[in-house]
Amino acid sequence: MMGDMTQLGSVMAGIMFVWAIFRQLFPEEFRRDFRKYTNKVISYIYPYVEITFHEYQVDGWFERSKAFVSIERYLSTNSSTTAKRLKASVVKDTESVVLSMDDYEEVTDEFQGIKIWWTSSKNFPKQQALFSYRGEEEKRYYRLTCKKEHRDIITKVYLKHVLDEGKAIAVRTRQRKLYTNNKSENWYGYKRTTWSHIVFEHPSTFDTLAMNPKKKKDILNDLMTFSKSKDYYKKVGKSWKRGYLLYGPPGTGKSSMIAAMSNLLEYDIYDLELTSVKDNTDLRKLLIDTSSKSIIVIEDIDCSLDLTGQRKEKKEESEEEDKDPVVKKAKGGKDKDDKGSKVTLSGLLNFIDGLWSACGSERLIVFTTNYVEKLDPALVRRGRMDKHIELSYCCYETFKVLAGNYLDLESHELFATISRLLEETNMTPADVAENLMPKSDEENAESCLNNLIKSLELAKEEARLKAVEDAKIKAEEEAGKKNDENGENVQDSDAKLGDGQGKC
Numbered sequence: 001m002m003g004d005m006t007q008l009g010s011v012m013a014g015i016m017f018v019w020a021i022f023r024q025l026f027p028e029e030f031r032r033d034f035r036k037y038t039n040k041v042i043s044y045i046y047p048y049v050e051i052t053f054h055e056y057q058v059d060g061w062f063e064r065s066k067a068f069v070s071i072e073r074y075l076s077t078n079s080s081t082t083a084k085r086l087k088a089s090v091v092k093d094t095e096s097v098v099l100s101m102d103d104y105e106e107v108t109d110e111f112q113g114i115k116i117w118w119t120s121s122k123n124f125p126k127q128q129a130l131f132s133y134r135g136e137e138e139k140r141y142y143r144l145t146c147k148k149e150h151r152d153i154i155t156k157v158y159l160k161h162v163l164d165e166g167k168a169i170a171v172r173t174r175q176r177k178l179y180t181n182n183k184s185e186n187w188y189g190y191k192r193t194t195w196s197h198i199v200f201e202h203p204s205t206f207d208t209l210a211m212n213p214k215k216k217k218d219i220l221n222d223l224m225t226f227s228k229s230k231d232y233y234k235k236v237g238k239s240w241k242r243g244y245l246l247y248g249p250p251g252t253g254k255s256s257m258i259a260a261m262s263n264l265l266e267y268d269i270y271d272l273e274l275t276s277v278k279d280n281t282d283l284r285k286l287l288i289d290t291s292s293k294s295i296i297v298i299e300d301i302d303c304s305l306d307l308t309g310q311r312k313e314k315k316e317e318s319e320e321e322d323k324d325p326v327v328k329k330a331k332g333g334k335d336k337d338d339k340g341s342k343v344t345l346s347g348l349l350n351f352i353d354g355l356w357s358a359c360g361s362e363r364l365i366v367f368t369t370n371y372v373e374k375l376d377p378a379l380v381r382r383g384r385m386d387k388h389i390e391l392s393y394c395c396y397e398t399f400k401v402l403a404g405n406y407l408d409l410e411s412h413e414l415f416a417t418i419s420r421l422l423e424e425t426n427m428t429p430a431d432v433a434e435n436l437m438p439k440s441d442e443e444n445a446e447s448c449l450n451n452l453i454k455s456l457e458l459a460k461e462e463a464r465l466k467a468v469e470d471a472k473i474k475a476e477e478e479a480g481k482k483n484d485e486n487g488e489n490v491q492d493s494d495a496k497l498g499d500g501q502g503k504c
């Protein structure tokens, strides 16, 4: 053993000696040329092609290359069963463990009968810098090797397949987020609005959503067609986005539908609070900061800003405030200089379909309102809000979905009474759902249905009394008008929710 060690030591010493002589005799330039030519010769006879994908792009210090990330995801599904050494990492966005092949591992892949070898490796920095930055750290890379004759199919078809598949895996495994905008101030006092997010987990789906089945199917088809229409939008020269206007009384399922849309398409949600947006520039910045595959929601658009179709009148009122005719301070009217939102209708229209709106793709823009008739027609015209969806009071079809969800009931003898009562009175799906929920262990499906019947009868009676009261007030007003020779201006009371609204 001692003898072997001595022998090995003398061999090593010999090699070092020869290397030192070689370095002295042949300067660095010569060695570089030598390497260049040997590489050339080898490339003639070497039957393989190698493509390297670095983790960080030359011009991107801190951002990992998208191709590298996609390949990592793609290989993680492949390599976790074939590679012998795996590396586990927790992905920040998903907080789930992702297994990928460890450095210096090799896995093989097969595509259309072609064999492809993937290796992972890293380069080390030449010297350790005092202040390390991205360029001086270890540089990881993946290397693809394939036979020369397969070069075309690998570069033109296989790589696209890997990148697409990697992206799809990332979408499948990511956790969706719910973003909201807040005012923030950086260390030098500059105020701007930024997005903050939480993980989005909402149980609402199109299965649990109670509405007319035909209408639901139509919306589902529309959404699915949209999500698969990338090429179509490109062909017709439109940016890949679609506007939805959801309107109806409170508690009819507008928010539930947005959650169901997000769960169906696996999109993030950006819940935009317009009153916190300083001005149009701020709004544009927020838009640029949104990602693709997302739903941008502005809830209660009629309350967010005054966009009620009275632009001309507002123009006169607000001329001193701003040159733009529709500048209006946020609801609650705050000081113009600082707190109030100066977002204008034109700013909002630009947000929806201006040039900037084309950055990012595969996006839904959803407005919700309880008072559709109050919105400026320009805001909701087709092309901007492509699909107008009315969510209305509970009808029998809606009730049947809720009864299935809440009580596991498909039919019951009390259904006929409920059907009749629903035709005679207005009750939101939220209220129907509340009545169907068992409140104690003693309650069963039948007692819940009876609770609903009682509530419906009560609501019917209340509506009758209110109608009598309204008729009385109206009659008094008419009489007052007649008596008043000067014709005092009596304002109409606000339209009551649900009056004249259809169901389903």
Ligand SMILES: Nc1ncnc2c1ncn2[C@@H]1O[C@H](COP(=O)(O)OP(=O)(O)OP(=O)(O)O)[C@@H](O)[C@H]1O
Pocket: 208, 209, 210, 211, 248, 249, 250, 251, 252, 253, 254, 255, 256, 257, 370, 391, 429, 430, 431, 433
């Ligand atoms: N169509 C529906 N299908 C299933 N559940 C519903 C439906 N409508 C309302 N609900 C139930 O009522 C609750 C409130 O509904 P939701 O918040 O979606 O109504 P909304 O129309 O957005 O109300 P608002 O205008 O006040 O925001 C939901 O959490 C859900 O449980």
